[in-house]
Amino acid sequence: MVFKIIILGSNSAIPTIKRFPTAQLLNHNDRFFLIDCAEGTQLQLRRYRIRMQRINHILISHLHGDHFFGLIGLISSMHLLGRTKELYVYGPSPLMEILDIQLDASQTELNYPLSFHELHPEQSEQIYEDDMLIITTIPLNHRIPTCGFLFREKQRKRKLKKRITKSLNIPVDEFVKIKEGADFIDASGRVYKNDEITEEAAISRAYAYCSDTGYYEPIIPFIKDVDLLYHEATFMNDKADVAAKKFHSTTVEAATIAKKANVKKLIIGHYSNRYDNLDDLLTETKEVFPNTGIAIDGKSFDV
Amino acid sequence: MVFKIIILGSNSAIPTIKRFPTAQLLNHNDRFFLIDCAEGTQLQLRRYRIRMQRINHILISHLHGDHFFGLIGLISSMHLLGRTKELYVYGPSPLMEILDIQLDASQTELNYPLSFHELHPEQSEQIYEDDMLIITTIPLNHRIPTCGFLFREKQRKRKLKKRITKSLNIPVDEFVKIKEGADFIDASGRVYKNDEITEEAAISRAYAYCSDTGYYEPIIPFIKDVDLLYHEATFMNDKADVAAKKFHSTTVEAATIAKKANVKKLIIGHYSNRYDNLDDLLTETKEVFPNTGIAIDGKSFDV
Secondary structure: OOEEEEEEEOEOOOOOOOOOEOEEEEEEOOEEEEEEEOOOHHHHHHHOOOOHHHEEEEEOOOOOHHHHOOHHHHHHHHHHOOOOOOEEEEEEOOHHHHHHHHHHHOOOOOOOOEEEEEEOOOOOOEEEEOOOEEEEEEEOOOOOOOEEEEEEEOOOOOEEOHHHHOOOOOOHHHHHHHHOOOOEEOOOOOEEOHHHHEEOOOOOOEEEEEOOOOOOHHHHHHHOOOOEEEEEOOEOHHHHHHHHHOOOOEHHHHHHHHHHOOOOEEEEEOEOOOOOOOHHHHHHHHHHOOOEEEOOOOOEEEO | OOEEEEEEEOEOOOOOOOOOEOEEEEEEOOEEEEEEEOOOHHHHHHHOOOOHHHEEEEEOOOOOHHHHOOHHHHHHHHHHOOOOOOEEEEEEOOHHHHHHHHHHHOOOOOOOOEEEEEEOOOOOOEEEEOOOEEEEEEEOOOOOOOEEEEEEEOOOOOEEOHHHHOOOOOOHHHHHHHHOOOOEEOOOOOEEOHHHHEEOOOOOOEEEEEOOOOOOHHHHHHHOOOOEEEEEOOEOHHHHHHHHHOOOOEHHHHHHHHHHOOOOEEEEEOEOOOOOOOHHHHHHHHHHOOOEEEOOOOOEEEO
16 A cells, blocks of 8 residues: 655755755555645646645644745645645644635635644644544644644554455455454354454554654654654754754754654755755764665655 | 846746746846746746845735745745845735734744835826836736836936037036036036037836736826837637636737837736647737737846
8 A cells, every 4th residue: 555755845944946845745545645835836746747636635834934835826726726625734823814814815715625724733633534544743843833743554454364265255244343353153153263364464654754843852752663754854963053043953863863763764854955965964864873865856755 | 228027937827837927027227126926936036047135126916826925935035045135015905914924923023124015006106216217006907906017217317428528527516417408618618508418318118017907908008108018918819708707818908908009019928827839829919919029937028
């Protein structure tokens, strides 16, 4: 089952021709979640041939412009291109007022429902659940209220061993019980123990998105053992004092968090404009946490 | 003296990779005016190597997103890049509230003064004057309050005929009077008639920007005889009914206005997304008004 992210913008603060500011698209089983939406995100969706109307959920971590200035444009384009499907937007207050005042000014009445879910970044909350996935927020440590997002697959039910069960003529209404752990008794009275006819489902996976934040150990319990962690690394280690002052992290700090949380893989991003070449950031991060990837616009990562 | 525009975005409604929505930079004698500011305008400035901090005046014609969604991002970037010089923003209400709520949400206090001048598009008003240029608004006919802008050079004073005057030892304090039409009497009492020692200054030039608007003859007195007219042509002639319904213009309507106003040159732009190739729009416009140019991102036009 698909569970991957594509980086739409990897930069901090200011858009450049090479690197757009922060946005990511998460695809879980062909359900599309947009995480942050900087200026130009709709252009990046076009560039990477992602149909914007497939996005039903947009999560905004905080109200610095490099994380949400593209939202009103995307919402307008969805409208102009004839969307009718509901769109769910999650973000801190006053995001909805910011959208409303702009829609009012242009006398735009959206031709699709927009549901706004206000986030309260000071505490973790579950904000989304479907049959396969749960999203919870992760309080971060930034200059303004900011949260990360944890996407965790639900533990799936046991899988039938088809090579055995296909000859057993199991009635359809027994399937659910067996997947939940029940044994099966066939017409002759023979008992098949559950572990004879089923096997463990694939292990559930988790992705954590943490941007923007200073070095902040309280996030560790939330991101413990995740398969993939995106952690901002705005600065290199020699700028640790600047990072701390601006409530951002360095390469080494991102790597240290990844190590302490025992995550499987780390991605760094949200680079300061001062870094033209990213090789040194990656090298420095890998010295502390070897399994690190580097966010680059257009690049995908499997969870 | 430089008097030219550069097209930063030529499209209507939705940004595409090839054509950004509306924005233009006007350069008059190295004073830079940004006219409209769609999403991605700051990227276009980078792409065409225009230093954003040289812009001191931003004029917003109306509050449809394809004309102003890039403004907050540009204002933020100017701040992040250390601007201290005052910035003047002109636009209809509630533009300042839209900016303020977003600056407040990010707890940004701009480190430069931003002066907002509210436009009242229902009537023409002079909004700017310096020693060489006057800007007045042009009421347009769109779905929401919208104005165009007329940039007219002041008539310059007469020029000294240097080949004659350099030998006359004219005192510096006489220069102004002579340029204003006075004669000159030298030490011996000889009278030099003004037209002996001066000549007409170059004729003052004018640029008119009219986007967005339906076909609207009341603009003609404002744009009469201008050197360069930008008039939107969102649709081709066969979509005249759609254009009218949406308060936009066709190629033929833009050309007809240009002809009736006796302008020297016309530029069309603000194309609907349905037009991939623009050749047909240009051909159709030229059939009515031959001296027409086509707005393309990155292209410059002298006034």
